[in-house]
Amino acid sequence: MSETILVIDDQADVRQLLGFTLKEAGYRVVEADSGPSGIEAYHANQPNLILLDIGLGSMDGLEVCRQLRALTSTPIIFLTSRTDEVDELVGFAAGGDDYITKPFSPKVVLARVSSLMRRNQRADEGGKTVFKAGPLTLDTVAHEVTLNGAPLELTRTEFDLLFALMENPGRVVTRDALLERVWGEWYGDSHVVEVHISRLRNKVKKAGGPAVGVAVRGVGYKLGIDA
Amino acid sequence: MIESAESDAVTAFIRMRQPEVLAEAIRQLSSCTREDLPAVAHAVAGNVGSYQLVEAHHEISGLREVLADPESSESDVEASWSRAVSALRMAQSGLPHE
Numbered sequence: 001m002s003e004t005i006l007v008i009d010d011q012a013d014v015r016q017l018l019g020f021t022l023k024e025a026g027y028r029v030v031e032a033d034s035g036p037s038g039i040e041a042y043h044a045n046q047p048n049l050i051l052l053d054i055g056l057g058s059m060d061g062l063e064v065c066r067q068l069r070a071l072t073s074t075p076i077i078f079l080t081s082r083t084d085e086v087d088e089l090v091g092f093a094a095g096g097d098d099y100i101t102k103p104f105s106p107k108v109v110l111a112r113v114s115s116l117m118r119r120n121q122r123a124d125e126g127g128k129t130v131f132k133a134g135p136l137t138l139d140t141v142a143h144e145v146t147l148n149g150a151p152l153e154l155t156r157t158e159f160d161l162l163f164a165l166m167e168n169p170g171r172v173v174t175r176d177a178l179l180e181r182v183w184g185e186w187y188g189d190s191h192v193v194e195v196h197i198s199r200l201r202n203k204v205k206k207a208g209g210p211a212v213g214v215a216v217r218g219v220g221y222k223l224g225i226d227a
Numbered sequence: 228m229i230e231s232a233e234s235d236a237v238t239a240f241i242r243m244r245q246p247e248v249l250a251e252a253i254r255q256l257s258s259c260t261r262e263d264l265p266a267v268a269h270a271v272a273g274n275v276g277s278y279q280l281v282e283a284h285h286e287i288s289g290l291r292e293v294l295a296d297p298e299s300s301e302s303d304v305e306a307s308w309s310r311a312v313s314a315l316r317m318a319q320s321g322l323p324h325e
């Protein structure tokens with residue numbers, strides 16, 4: 001059965017273009033034209049990925065994302081016409097995994113969708129599934145991170161970054177390797193690595209954990225704690 | 228005009244839908260109130276741009292900038308609004324007739 005993508009956008013023309021593009025690529029597509037109907041469609045269809053417009057009507061996309069994040073770690077890509085950086089960062093803070101600016105190229109949408117789908121599949125593949133480093137434990141099957149046994153809530157992107165660092169204890173993972181590993185075919189700015197590493201570090205520290213994702217100037221990042 | 232290297236099927240879909248997208252954009256932008264203009268321009272810009280109507284999108288983006296600029300006068304807004312509608316009509320007249 002093909003993977004399902006939920007498109008939540010109040011613009012019918014945008015939904016039609018995304019729907020056609022994704023169906024053409026073999027995905028099953030479910031559409032919703034508002035935040036509440038999007039959440040309903042999530043419950044009814046359990047999609048593999050969600051494309052979510054930020055500029056929805058009464059319940060905006062950021063609020064929809066917050067509500068969805070309370071239910072699921074399904075990857076979410078924001079669609080936004082707001083191109084300034086602050087809004088993008090607010091978008092990630094709300095729990096999105098990636099963003100695409102409008103107007104968009106259908107080809108870029110497909111690349112981003114397929115990249116996030118690959119990240120999901122990689123997490124589901126066999127091999128070692130539990131990684132420990134100091135008080136942190138990351139389980140790729142349960143898709144769970146714990147700190148001293150207590151669950152730590154991370155976005156999918158933060159989870160994938162931590163996974164990449166915990167898989168390589170004691171080694172520096174280059175910024176390019178992280179981009180390739182987490183974002184795949186990337187079309188945006190490489191500063192997203194810094195932004196997400198910084199958010200990951202803050203979350204771990206705030207929960208009483210060690211400083212993870214230590215920057216190695218000009219090279220990349222290392223885990224920063226002993227495995 | 229189709230600019231990027233989309234698949235043949237997506238290109239054909241975009242081309243097929245352009246007249247409808249333009250007609251709707253013209254309807255919305257020429258009938259909205261001044262109060263609703265920022266939200267309408269915002270929505271229409273995304274649609275028109277995603278359907279690769281590059282020049283019309285450029286004019287609507289210009290309108291959004293004028294609207295966002297606190298220094299803009301009402302006559303600046305009116306002029307930019309009018310240019311955006313004209314650009315949409317020009318794009319419509321430039322589409323191939325079936």
